Amino acid sequence: MPSSWITVQESPLRTYKDDAPVNAARWIAAGLLAPILAAHAANPPGKKAKSCVLTIEGEVKRGENFRHAGPAGLDFMLEAIPSGWIVRMLDSTAPRGEFDYAGLATPPYISPNPILISTDFAFRAQDAIGWNPRSFQYFRTPAVLKEAIAAYRQYTSAPPNAPTAQSQQGMAKLLQLSARAAPAKLEILDAHLIGGTRNQTAAASLVATHFLSTAHVVEQSPTGPSPLGMITLVRFRVSFPEVDVPCKSSDSLRH
Numbered sequence: 111m112p113s114s115w116i117t118v119q120e121s122p123l124r125t126y127k128d129d130a131p132v133n134a135a136r137w138i139a140a141g142l143l144a145p146i147l148a149a150h151a152a153n154p155p156g157k158k159a160k161s162c163v164l165t166i167e168g169e170v171k172r173g174e175n176f177r178h179a180g181p182a183g184l185d186f187m188l189e190a191i192p193s194g195w196i197v198r199m200l201d202s203t204a205p206r207g208e209f210d211y212a213g214l215a216t217p218p219y220i221s222p223n224p225i226l227i228s229t230d231f232a233f234r235a236q237d238a239i240g241w242n243p244r245s246f247q248y249f250r251t252p253a254v255l256k257e258a259i260a261a262y263r264q265y266t267s268a269p270p271n272a273p274t275a276q277s278q279q280g281m282a283k284l285l286q287l288s289a290r291a292a293p294a295k296l297e298i299l300d301a302h303l304i305g306g307t308r309n310q311t312a313a314a315s316l317v318a319t320h321f322l323s324t325a326h327v328v329e330q331s332p333t334g335p336s337p338l339g340m341i342t343l344v345r346f347r348v349s350f351p352e353v354d355v356p357c358k359s360s361d362s363l364r365h
Contacts, residue, residue, distance in 0.1 A: 164350040167299070170195065172342045181353040182250040182292070184211055194228030194238060194341045197296065199248040214258040215247040215291040217284060219265075222313045224296070227344060234306030235339030237314040240321030242298045247291035258287050292352050299345045300325040306339035 166186055170176045173190050179202060180186035187198040199211035212225055222231045224244035229235055249255045264280030273281075305328055310318070329342060 162353045164353040165347060167345075167347045169343070169345040172340070181350045182248075184248065186348055188227070188344075188346070191228060191230075193230045193338075194226070195344065196228065197225035197246060201252070204252075209255065209259055209262075211250075211255055212246055212248040212294075214255070214262055214284065215249050215288050217288055219262070222317075224317075227296075227298075227341065229306065229338040229340070231313065232308075232311045232338070233314050233318070234308060234310065234337075235303040235341045236305050236321050237310060237318035238341060239298055239301045239303060239324055239326055239344075240318035241314075242320045242324045243295050244317070245293060245295050247288055247293055249287070249291050254287060254291075258284060261287065292350070295349045295351075297347045297349075298324055299347055300327075300343075301341060301345070302327045302329055302343035304329050304331045304336060304340045304342065306337055307335045308337040 164181050166178050166180065168176045168178065168188070170188055170190070172194075175190050176188040177185050177200075178187075180199065183202055184199045185202045187200055188195040189198050197212050200206055201211070213219075216223060216225050222233065224241065224246045226233075227238050229238060233241075249258060261280045261283035265277050265284055267280065268274040268277040301324065303326060331340070
């Protein structure tokens with residue numbers, strides 16, 4: 111079972127392929143993929159004023175889900191997918207919908223993304239672990255999520271290789287909403303993995319720069335070499351620097 115420690119210190123990514131050249135090409139053509147990935151590889155911007163930080167630590171093995179109460183009435187979740195895990199921010203009381211609060215808040219979509227700790231989009235296992243730390247965003251309210259869903263429908267109203275004024279307006283609205291979303295940071299503290307044997311992709315090279323400095327154990331594959339490898343265990347820390355709980359005398363409140 112996944113374990114957790116806590117201190118106070120359905121999504122557009124529904125299917126995951128080794129490559130999604132058409133969708134990624136839309137972001138590359140717009141000149142957005144590289145700067146967005148680079149921004150997600152850095153620490154999220156901090157507030158100038160002193161604020162509380164909610165920190166959750168946990169551990170998951172391959173195929174396990176992790177879910178814990180987070181900020182703004184939302185639950186933080188690492189949801190197991192065949193290629194690893196995906197970050198979700200889910201309403202803690204409402205039924206789960208098609209989109210969660212992190213997926214639309216964290217572009218690019220249907221492309222390499224910091225909410226994916228996985229071997230999707232031709233990332234090898236060591237690339238996924240080497241993207242460390244990684245930042246993502248989440249919407250705080252259902253009203254903003256509803257706006258984002260409408261903008262995403264507009265954004266996807268045209269095929270990727272033939273964008274229209276309407277679809278471009280949708281993308282612009284999504285980027286505007288994302289810029290105002292709440293920040294979060296996920297750090298991989300330790301990992302077990304079977305390394306991939308294929309060459310690193312250009313997209314992975316933009317962000318997977320801390321594999322050697324991240325604690326990890328390389329395991330042997332029982333079935334022989336694998337192009338992308340496999341992540342079998344992740345120990346992590348996720349931090350929410352802007353939380354809706356009162357601060358005490360220090361920046362971290364421990365449960």
